[in-house]
Amino acid sequence: MRGVNRGAGMREYVHPPSFPDADEVVRAGIAARSGGGVDILLVNPPAPDRGIWIRSQHRVGRRSREGMVWPQVSLAQLAALFPDRRVEVVDAIALRMDWADFERLLEEKRPRYYVTHVTAPTLRNDMYGVFLARSMGATTVAFGTHVTPIPRETMRAFPALDFALRGEPELTLRELLDTLDSLAAGAPRPVGWPEVEPDVRARLQRLFADADPDWRPAWTVAPLERRTALAAIRGLVWREGEEIVVNPDQPFIRHLDDLPLPRHDLLPLQKYRAPLVGGPYTFVVTSRGCPGGCRFCIKHVSYGQSVRFRSPENILAELEMLISLGIRHVHMYADLFTVSREQVMGLCEGILERKWRIRWTCNSRVDFVDPEMLQMMARAGCWMISWGIESGSEEVLRRAGKGIRLEQVEKALRWAKGAGIRNWGYFIMACPGRRKRPSGRPSAYRCVCRWTWRYSISPRRIPALRFSLRWWRRGGSVRAPAGRRWIWTAPRCWITRICGRRTWSGGHGGRFGPGRCGPGRP
């Protein structure tokens, strides 16, 4: 009745609570995947600051000061192992996606499995992607140089992460997804992967059998139940209730040629850029591991003491694929590209025989080259080598376990320059062991600068390097001076390009531009 206040004379009453329960509805909604859903989404997540960050299976990760967009070849390699699934790669860094864009994309893709690599400097940021995917019903998996040495603490801190893969992720991921599908179906998958092409099937069988002759697929463990099946997957970190279980390590892949060629076609190849490279480029991974013993190096975490390389024919097949995709700039991406002289010479001969007009770069150590090999590399299209020089001080090199001498540096760089190859030098600033040089004497660093462009990075305040440096400090003879925590103190980072009398530098977050660091003023 109009004009009557219904609250007048209201009395209190209390019923037992009976809240709505919509869990079932939401669960059904999550289970009903959209038409565009994919089985596996391999993800390089957005950056913490909309900048360009470098993430990779083999590296610690860092912000790119030089504007280099790092091709996600590790994700393309993983994608190639799943020809029987709907698989996509999202490189949010190359596509310059922010988190809002990325969330929309996840809504659209609704992956069953969200697989991402995470790095130490971007860990919390990367885990936001894991959190989003998990909230949409995906099973989440992470791999990389952060979760390999720190599996329990990473899993403990981020409950949205279902699984972590330690070491090389390829075999563990393949076995994990086959096992989870078997568990979901309540019946084992066929052992021999009959859904895939015979060639891929044979490769998969060889990969598993060569890595571990006693290997038995986890999804064939009887009775098929979650705990026993997951416990049988090497390299897997998983949850059992509140407990985090770290399985025995996955053996290294024995023959890299058995891996199918990476699915470069799934990557945004046209978005990949590097300084001095005039056009889209990508990586070709030619080997894994390095015989060097540099104490600061992350390769010990990824590949331990093992060294494996691909045959020239196998690399040439990948180059042919890239040429068919319109890519003519390549970086031969390896811990040490020149680790095998025979492989490098065979590769160069193959490129010359085919008369391919490709331009490529690589990295090297000054004690793993000779003049004949460098001449051959130049003829085959190599135009720049990035050298791990690290320091202009013999003492620093000795304490870092680098195993090279400055005279070798000078010689190798002169050989390369003579062959027509440009030199790029990597230096680590403020390493333990450096001494103040006597005034008036030119530093050895300044001497090597005559032969190089140089990229200098300081370990200080760069979280990516903390792990390696801590390890170095623990395992080596290096000690921080008393009362001085050199890892944590003031940052310095330059990228400098010396061109004639002019110098360009990029500091923290900087870009190429006129800089303060001139030749001899490192």
Ligand code: SF4
């Ligand atoms: S040579 Fe390079 S890849 Fe090899 S251990 Fe030293 S820094 Fe690492």
